[in-house]
Amino acid sequence: MRLYDHPASGNCLKPRILLRQLGLAFEPVTLDLFRRETRTPEHMGRNPDGRVPVLELDGGETIPESGAILLFLAEDTPFLPDDRLARAVVHQWMFFEQNQIEAQLAVARFLVLTGRGEAHPELLEALLARGRGSLASLARGLADERPFIAGDDYTVADIALYAYVHCAGEAGADPHEHAPIPGWLERVEATPGFVNDLAPFPEHARA
Amino acid sequence: MRLYDHPASGNCLKPRILLRQLGLAFEPVTLDLFRRETRTPEHMGRNPDGRVPVLELDGGETIPESGAILLFLAEDTPFLPDDRLARAVVHQWMFFEQNQIEAQLAVARFLVLTGRGEAHPELLEALLARGRGSLASLARGLADERPFIAGDDYTVADIALYAYVHCAGEAGADPHEHAPIPGWLERVEATPGFVNDLAPFPEHARA
Numbered sequence: 001m002r003l004y005d006h007p008a009s010g011n012c013l014k015p016r017i018l019l020r021q022l023g024l025a026f027e028p029v030t031l032d033l034f035r036r037e038t039r040t041p042e043h044m045g046r047n048p049d050g051r052v053p054v055l056e057l058d059g060g061e062t063i064p065e066s067g068a069i070l071l072f073l074a075e076d077t078p079f080l081p082d083d084r085l086a087r088a089v090v091h092q093w094m095f096f097e098q099n100q101i102e103a104q105l106a107v108a109r110f111l112v113l114t115g116r117g118e119a120h121p122e123l124l125e126a127l128l129a130r131g132r133g134s135l136a137s138l139a140r141g142l143a144d145e146r147p148f149i150a151g152d153d154y155t156v157a158d159i160a161l162y163a164y165v166h167c168a169g170e171a172g173a174d175p176h177e178h179a180p181i182p183g184w185l186e187r188v189e190a191t192p193g194f195v196n197d198l199a200p201f202p203e204h205a206r207a
Numbered sequence: 208m209r210l211y212d213h214p215a216s217g218n219c220l221k222p223r224i225l226l227r228q229l230g231l232a233f234e235p236v237t238l239d240l241f242r243r244e245t246r247t248p249e250h251m252g253r254n255p256d257g258r259v260p261v262l263e264l265d266g267g268e269t270i271p272e273s274g275a276i277l278l279f280l281a282e283d284t285p286f287l288p289d290d291r292l293a294r295a296v297v298h299q300w301m302f303f304e305q306n307q308i309e310a311q312l313a314v315a316r317f318l319v320l321t322g323r324g325e326a327h328p329e330l331l332e333a334l335l336a337r338g339r340g341s342l343a344s345l346a347r348g349l350a351d352e353r354p355f356i357a358g359d360d361y362t363v364a365d366i367a368l369y370a371y372v373h374c375a376g377e378a379g380a381d382p383h384e385h386a387p388i389p390g391w392l393e394r395v396e397a398t399p400g401f402v403n404d405l406a407p408f409p410e411h412a413r414a
Contacts, residue, residue: 048347049303061292065306068298075291084282085268091275096256098302099272103310122329140255 001026002056004046006033007199010106010163011066012053017159018073021193034114034205066163067094070156079156089150093141093157097164101138104131106164109171113201124172131173138165139178147187154191162188167198208233209263211253213240214406217313217370218273219260224366225280228400241321241412273370274301277363286363296357300348300364304371308345311338313371316378320408331379338380345372346385354394361398369395374405 003019005012005028019026031037031052039050046054047064055063055072063069071094074080081087108127111117117124138161141149148154149161166185168175175181188194210226212219212235226233238244238259246257253261254271262270262279270276278301281287288294315334318324324331345368348356355361356368373392375382382388395401 044347048350049307049341049344057292063292063295063299065299065302067302068295071298072291072295084279085264085270088270088275088279091278092270092272095272095274095302095305098306099310100256103306120329120333122327123333126327126330134256137256140251143255 001058003028004031004038004043004052004054004056006030006038006052007197008201008205009033009052010109010167010198011051011102013163013196013198014066014159015053015055015069015073016197017162017194018070018079018156020195021079021191022073022077023193024073034202067098067160070094070160074156078153079159081150081153081155086150090155090157093149094160096134096137097157097160100134101131101161101164104128104134105168105171105173108173109164109167112171113205115206128172131168131171135165135168135173135175135178135181139180142180142184145180148184154188158184158188162196163198166196208265210235211238211245211250211259211261211263213237213245213259214404215408215412216240216259217316217374217405218258218309220370220403220405221273221366222260222262222276222280223404224369224401225277225286225363227402228286228398229280229284230400231280241409274305274367277301277367281363285360286366288357288360288362293357297362297364300356301367303341303344304364304367307341308338308368308371308375311335311341312375312378312380315380316371316374319378320412322413335379338375338378342372342375342380342382342385342388346387349387349391352387355391361395365391365395369403370405373403 003015003026031043038052044050046062053066053069055069063072080090104127108124108131111120111124148158150157165175210222210233238250245259251257253269260273260276262276270279287297311334315331315338318327318331356364372382
């Protein structure tokens, strides 16, 4: 398998974590999103939305969207329950992550780390205000001392949420201010084979 | 089943469309999100993120997030393929919808229809610029004359995308400017039992 990837993208970190925890070999192919290498006609053919990650199977089929890649890889593994209702809880938190956490905190982190936030203070503040609210929602979801977000077992929902929650402080929203989140981050990082190799933004990312 | 709902919410329209197309009886319970009825402790117990829709099963279990509700209801029906790769395509567009279309165009529509956009022109313009780009991505996904977004068959991915694409003009981003989208909207609306009963924003929604 091949993973079209960027080392500084939290969305790309997600499939890297799962592929390693599943013990699956993959070839990472870096597309420099800061140089618009994800917006070429060739890559648009893999993903009409022109983004990474995209997983390419050995037969040549391509799967865009981090959440779709996680669910595809996790099928029939301990990272995704079979039970229909248990699976709905995993889906719930994965959609919440893409709609709230990612759309707010990943965009805010991008604005901060590229320096673009300085020219757009109102936009950045709006994203951070909503992002802090979403961290509070996640904290409520982790209450009742449940070890992982979908219950007793570590699932792809934890991987999805980890990607932009653990580094939300870089955006300006400290996840450690939301009580059960720090302990959950530690439990995720302690799962067998877990590797967080998220890279810093490159120098040329600054606008 | 009970659906905690708001008639003017596109996210709530999605499960209403599917429940009717599946012929499943449900009791809609309107929570007035403009009066913060979704933020009460009682509703936070159903959804820690304090939003609608939430589906409540006859056994009392609750499923938040429109995407999770659609996937739960569509299991073992023609609205969701069984094949692992075909299902990944459905997931791809559902995550794209929550991360791009909804996070941009639903938020922009909210700002416009509540009048809040007038005080936040930079934020609204940023959302609309990204939203128009996402409509272009959807148009690329619909190219090659595929009748529905995941291929030949109408799926929950079409329902998810329809909700905020068909009314994106209210936000200020006309979906009819993106060539294959108008024909696709017509095909979705022509599926058996399809009902779009999205209500206008109520008078008291204006800030």
